[in-house]
Amino acid sequence: DAGVIQSPRHEVTEMGQEVTLRCKPISGHNSLFWYRQTMMRGLELLIYFNNNVPIDDSGMPEDRFSAKMPNASFSTLKIQPSEPRDSAVYFCASSFAEVGIQYFGAGTRLSVL
Amino acid sequence: KNEVEQSPQNLTAQEEEFITINCSYSVGISALHWLQQHPGGGIVSLFMLSSGKKKHGRLIATINIQEKHSSLHITASHPRDSAVYICAVPNFGNEKLTFGTGTRLTIIP
Numbered sequence: 001d002a003g004v005i006q007s008p009r010h011e012v013t014e015m016g017q018e019v020t021l022r023c024k025p026i027s028g029h030n031s032l033f034w035y036r037q038t039m040m041r042g043l044e045l046l047i048y049f050n051n052n053v054p055i056d057d058s059g060m061p062e063d064r065f066s067a068k069m070p071n072a073s074f075s076t077l078k079i080q081p082s083e084p085r086d087s088a089v090y091f092c093a094s095s096f097a098e099v100g101i102q103y104f105g106a107g108t109r110l111s112v113l
Numbered sequence: 114k115n116e117v118e119q120s121p122q123n124l125t126a127q128e129e130e131f132i133t134i135n136c137s138y139s140v141g142i143s144a145l146h147w148l149q150q151h152p153g154g155g156i157v158s159l160f161m162l163s164s165g166k167k168k169h170g171r172l173i174a175t176i177n178i179q180e181k182h183s184s185l186h187i188t189a190s191h192p193r194d195s196a197v198y199i200c201a202v203p204n205f206g207n208e209k210l211t212f213g214t215g216t217r218l219t220i221i222p
Contacts, residue, residue, distance in 0.1 A: 104156040
């Protein structure tokens with residue numbers, strides 16, 4: 001398996017623009033996680049899905065952030081409108097829930113100017 | 114929410130030294146995770162353990178559930194072990210992880 005695939009790897013955008021980050025989990029995994037990592041706050045969970053259903057979105061900063069998982073092989077994290085404070089590395093991870101080990105994608109480095 | 118503390122925050126050691134990184138948490142858990150983040154940014158899961166000890170190559174993870182404490186050991190350390198090591202614990206009843214702040218390890222040749 002190719003592992004968790006995220007795209008794009010890097011994104012540079014201007015404040016106010018919409019940003020969409022994409023994630024393809026490992027085939028057969030039924031849990032998917034979106035994380036944000038910054039120097040100040042470290043790794044934080046934004047939202048996670050189990051069997052394509054959002055289970056906990058308490059980490060989503062505000063209404064500008066939204067996440068979807070239309071099927072078991074694809075998820076998106078959208079920021080609209082983006083702000084400079086959203087600049088961070090966003091990781092997607094997946095797991096087979098009963099096992100619990102999470103496999104991380106390479107991350108998307110987002111810079112909002 | 115579980116509170117997770119790691120120590121030390123930074124650790125520099127000579128090649129071949131035995132390394133210990135500690136993690137304490139505040140609320141009883143089902144399992145604890147150790148992750149490694151390479152200088153390039155990629156994150157790899159090293160261990161998930163709920164009791165006793167696990168070993169993978171030169172890495173050993175131990176956990177004491179009663180004391181709410183886990184350690185990650187590296188034997189015969191090598192410069193390629195230089196990375197940030199992060200422990201994480203779930204909130205009871207779900208998969209949401211709370212992460213420690215990480216330990217930045219630098220191994221000098």
